[in-house]
Amino acid sequence: MKTDLETNRELSVQIAEAIRDAIINGTLIVDERLPSEAELSDKFNVSRPTVREALKRLAAQNLIRTMRGATGGAFVNRLRFEDAYGQQITTSTLLLSMNEVDFETACEARFTLERACAPLSAQRRTGDHLATMRAEIHRQSQSGLSDEGFCASDVAFHRALVDGAGNPVLSYQLAGAVEAIEPLMNMITFSARSREQIVALHTEIADAIEAGAANQAEIALKALETYTISLARDVAASKRD
């Protein structure tokens, strides 16, 4: 690990980089314990607070975890897909809200990626995935459900569809696209009529996935995209009035 630092750049940044590089290139193994903060501040010739700031940077990215106590310290994290989901979703959400990405662009991205997963899901989904999809459809047809609840169930349905593809890399990539859009979806008020329509399309999708009919699933997803965008347009139009 590089221990000589430049002047003129923040020390904590450089230390974080050095440790991150060591993790990426394998010098530091998963679950390996880093030197204590005192040892690190010796090694880099900086004070403990500076080392700590560097470690906090890494902790924020889930690269390390720290524990107190005699056998405590900082340990290299095994970055799990589930942990990365959270970051992915936060980042995607912020990207959408800060860059004035319009709903249609986000929606297009989401459904494009989802349609790509459909064939794999039709082929590989387990009974579990299918059961989740059916259960969420059932929840969506209950009349007492709030709009937020409806959206959350929608997300769960689509995640089951994506997970059915059985490719964790795909699931990870899609998590951002599918979940980040939820806040935008929440601005839509779902009338009984439109819920009925969405539930019908979800049923169509689940049927297609169950039957292994990839094409049919893609067609239903395309219809759902079109319908979702038309709903959003209605909201936008009624807001202008």
Next chain:
Amino acid sequence: MKTDLETNRELSVQIAEAIRDAIINGTLIVDERLPSEAELSDKFNVSRPTVREALKRLAAQNLIRTMRGATGGAFVNRLRFEDAYGQQITTSTLLLSMNEVDFETACEARFTLERACAPLSAQRRTGDHLATMRAEIHRQSQSGLSDEGFCASDVAFHRALVDGAGNPVLSYQLAGAVEAIEPLMNMITFSARSREQIVALHTEIADAIEAGAANQAEIALKALETYTISLARDVAASKRD
């Protein structure tokens, strides 16, 4: 912004969460200046180092930037897609290396997503995207190119293809999938024969994109996926010997 903290969780974590929430829900606007570290430590009733650790966490996620000097301080960052690429790629790379995702799974995810972009790219790509693809193909056919150079050019080619879809959300999502796989690709030695094959397929893809023939592009991408996986299998087989 919440300023009362619990006792049993790390203070810097809670402070970072409070500020992050304020950014996400819009209490803090892009480019707005946060209170100075001294003011924050007053507000939260903690010491300055603790506030600083919180700020470093946020800086690591590109949510804020800090500047010294009289008019300095911490400012809410407009999170740009380009900035997010870096995080996305680092995270994806670590996920692949730490979770022992095999090459075929990663490759499948990448090409599945890329094929999803192809129809949009065939429809919307500008002359610029096409020119980049052609230029990279040309570079790839030069004999002096190293394997690393070949891989890098491959990534550039595919990014141009994805960017051609004209959807920044898609480009962002795909950046991780396309670039994170590069280290894995680098383990493959590309013979003159296999380079020729890949260049031929790239040309086929570029031709299809130029002609607006979405289907043809998807077929060529599928062929490229199959070929890439077969190359990786050869490497794995020869390693076993």
Next chain:
DNA sequence: ACAGCTTCAATTGTCTGACAAATGATTTCT
């Protein structure tokens, strides 16, 4: 000998106070 308790040492979490460095604003001088 062994289970349970106590003590201990190592480590992170937090605080206080201080100084250095950068940088825009202000004042002063020509």
Next chain:
DNA sequence: AGAAATCATTTGTCAGACAATTGAAGCTGT
């Protein structure tokens, strides 16, 4: 008026200290 020096503000870094946590070693009573 314009340029140079000074100032005030803010972040970056440091030193040293104490609190809280926690596994391990040692001790004790049976």
